[in-house]
Amino acid sequence: MPVLTYHPTPASSISSSLSSTLKNLSEVPLLLSKSHLNFKPLNPTSATFPSFKPLKCTASPSDISLVDSDTIATSASCSTSHKSLKSRLQDGETLYGLFLLSFCPTLAEIAGLSGYDFVVVDMEHGPGGITEALHCLLVLSATATPAIIRLPDCCPVWAKKALDLGPQGIMFPMIDSPKMARKAVFPPAGLRGSAHTVVRASKYGIEQGYLSNYEDELLIMCQVESEEGVKKAEEIAAVDGVDYIQMGPLDLSASMGYLRDPGHKKVRAMLRAAEKAVLGSKPGKGCGAYLAGFAMPHDAPADLKSRGYNMVSGSVDVGLFRRAALDDVKSFKLSLSEGSDDESGDSKDEYWSE
Numbered sequence: 001m002p003v004l005t006y007h008p009t010p011a012s013s014i015s016s017s018l019s020s021t022l023k024n025l026s027e028v029p030l031l032l033s034k035s036h037l038n039f040k041p042l043n044p045t046s047a048t049f050p051s052f053k054p055l056k057c058t059a060s061p062s063d064i065s066l067v068d069s070d071t072i073a074t075s076a077s078c079s080t081s082h083k084s085l086k087s088r089l090q091d092g093e094t095l096y097g098l099f100l101l102s103f104c105p106t107l108a109e110i111a112g113l114s115g116y117d118f119v120v121v122d123m124e125h126g127p128g129g130i131t132e133a134l135h136c137l138l139v140l141s142a143t144a145t146p147a148i149i150r151l152p153d154c155c156p157v158w159a160k161k162a163l164d165l166g167p168q169g170i171m172f173p174m175i176d177s178p179k180m181a182r183k184a185v186f187p188p189a190g191l192r193g194s195a196h197t198v199v200r201a202s203k204y205g206i207e208q209g210y211l212s213n214y215e216d217e218l219l220i221m222c223q224v225e226s227e228e229g230v231k232k233a234e235e236i237a238a239v240d241g242v243d244y245i246q247m248g249p250l251d252l253s254a255s256m257g258y259l260r261d262p263g264h265k266k267v268r269a270m271l272r273a274a275e276k277a278v279l280g281s282k283p284g285k286g287c288g289a290y291l292a293g294f295a296m297p298h299d300a301p302a303d304l305k306s307r308g309y310n311m312v313s314g315s316v317d318v319g320l321f322r323r324a325a326l327d328d329v330k331s332f333k334l335s336l337s338e339g340s341d342d343e344s345g346d347s348k349d350e351y352w353s354e
Contacts, residue, residue, distance in 0.1 A: 082144050084146070084168060084217045085117070085118055085146050085148075085168050085169060085219055086168075086216070086217055086218070086219055086243065087217075088117075089283075089290055089310055089311070093117075093310075094305055094309070094310060094311075094312065095117035095118060095310065095311045095312070096116060096117050096301065096311075096312050096313075096314060097116050097117055097118035097119060097120060097148075097311065097312070097313050097314070098111050098116045098118075098119050098120070098313065098314065098315055098316070098317060098320075099119075099120045099122050099150075099294075099313055099315070099316040099317065100119050100120065100121050100122060100126070100136060100316075100317050101122050101125060101126045101316050101317055101318045102126065102317050102318050102321075103121070103126050103127060103128030103132040103133070103135075103136060104136075104317070105135045105136055105138075105139045106139075107317045107321075108121075108136040108139050108140055108317075109139040109140075109142070109143060111140075111145070111317065112139065112140045112142070112143025112144070112145035113143050116145060117145075117146070118145065118146045118147070118148055118168070118169070118311070119136075119140055119145055119146075119147055119148070120147075120148045120149075120150055120171065120313065121133050121136050121137065121147055121148070121149050121150070121167070122150045122316075123149060123150055123151055123152050123158075123162075124150050124151065124152045124153075124173050130161050130162070130165070133149060133162070133165060134165055137165055137166065137167060146167075146168040146169070147167045147168060147169075148167055148168060148169035148170070148171055148219065148221070149162045149165065149167045149169070149170055149171065150171040150173065150223075151170065151171065151172055151173065152173075153173070154172045154173065154174065154175065154180060154183060154184055156183075159172075159184075163218075164199040165199075166199070168217065168218065168219060169218065169219030169220075169221055169243075169244075170218070170219070170220060170221065171221040171222075171223060171246060172184040172220075172221065172222050172223060173223045173225070173248075174223065174225060174226065174229075174251075175222035175223055175224060175229060175236060176224075176226055176228045176229040176232065177228070177229075177232055177235075177236070178232065178235045178236055178238070178239050180222075180236075181222050181236045181239040181242050182239055182241075184220060184222055184242070185220055185239060185240070185241030185242060219243045219244055220241055220242055220243050220244070221242075221243065221244040221245075221246050221292065222236055222239075222242050222244070222245055222246065222289075223245075223246040223247075223248050224236060224245055224246070224247060224248065224252075224274055225247070225248025225249075225250075225251035225252050225255070226251065226252060226255040227252070227255050227256055227270065228255075229274075230252065230270050230271075230273060230274040230277075233245060233273075233274040233277040233278055234277035234278070234280065234281065236289075237277065237278045237281040237288055237289040238281060238287055238288065238289075240287075242289050243283070243289055243290060244289055244290045244291070244292050244310075244311065245274075245278045245289045245290070245291055245292065246292040246293065246311075247271060247274060247275070247291070247292070247293040247294070248294070249262050249267070249271055249293070249294060249296055249299070250262050250294075250296075252267060252270060252271060253267045256270065262296060262298075263296065263297075263298035263299070275291060275307060275308070275309075278290075278291045279291055279308050283310075290310040290311065291308060291309050291310055291311075292309065292310060292311035292312070292313070293309050293311075293312060293313070294313050295312060295313065295314045295315070301314045
């Protein structure tokens with residue numbers, strides 16, 4: 001086994017090395033004082049700096065041009081090729097959307113990426129409030145999907161807070177009369193607290209034309225979902241500022257005593273009467289409204305479209321997930337009783353997530 005021997009360094013050697021190091025360090029100030037490292041102080045009155053022109057944001061990422069600073073004030077917001085819901089409706093399009101009840105940003109993002117024309121963030125029946133709605137609007141905006149907020153009540157306070165978030169539409173529940181419809185129109189057009197210079201709706205004050213054009217792009221939707229509302233549907237649709245009548249078949253059936261049977265013939269007849277009243281109005285001309293509605297098990301989206309609906313909501317996010325989860329569990333239980341896919345020879349070339 002080798003033996004390790006320790007040889008201490010003589011004190012005289014350590015002292016000599018330390019003296020040499022200190023001598024070298026003492027020469028550093030002399031080196032820094034040489035003329036070739038002489039720095040002149042900056043004169044702020046005579047110094048010049050290169051000027052950079054700001055970039056103008058255009059609809060196409062590849063079309064970036066330089067503009068003068070004077071132009072920035074009038075072009076603060078980026079132009080976009082995306083048409084608003086209101087303009088698409090005026091062009092005669094039929095729009096298809098989804099109700100977001102979960103307030104889950106991930107599901108909101110999936111809905112936006114899936115290609116829905118709009119998503120309704122449901123504050124009436126969903127568990128979320130204004131803050132949760134904002135989170136959903138942010139992810140929907142990232143997918144260029146217009147958002148509509150359904151309020152929990154026809155209340156100016158709720159309307160003000162929802163409008164400040166910047167949705168493309170506001171839906172008011174339980175509108176039973178023209179008087180209630182005029183109250184629904186009141187928040188954006190009438191007297192209300194204003195903070196348009198700092199809220200999201202105006203891009204936090206960056207969009208200078210917000211006050212002059214927001215009413216042209218905002219959809220005011222009144223939900224008719226009772227016998228009383230159906231009887232006055234034509235008058236409600238004629239209220240100036242009401243853009244849409246949203247039919248509520250489930251609440252309508254409840255108001256008629258058929259909560260467990262929304263497909264009852266009497267409920268259908270009442271619904272058809274309301275549809276006829278709204279479709280007979282003249283939307284876009286200040287004396288009428290478009291027609292929107294929910295699909296039901298007995299009333300498919302294609303059926304609504306064939307009857308003249310301009311906006312169709314085909315499902316609810318929670319309902320879609322529930323259906324997928326139940327089908328998944330059912331499929332697995334059946335596989336246990338019938339044997340595995342490999343044994344039956346019916347294996348499909350798919351990933352588990354499909």
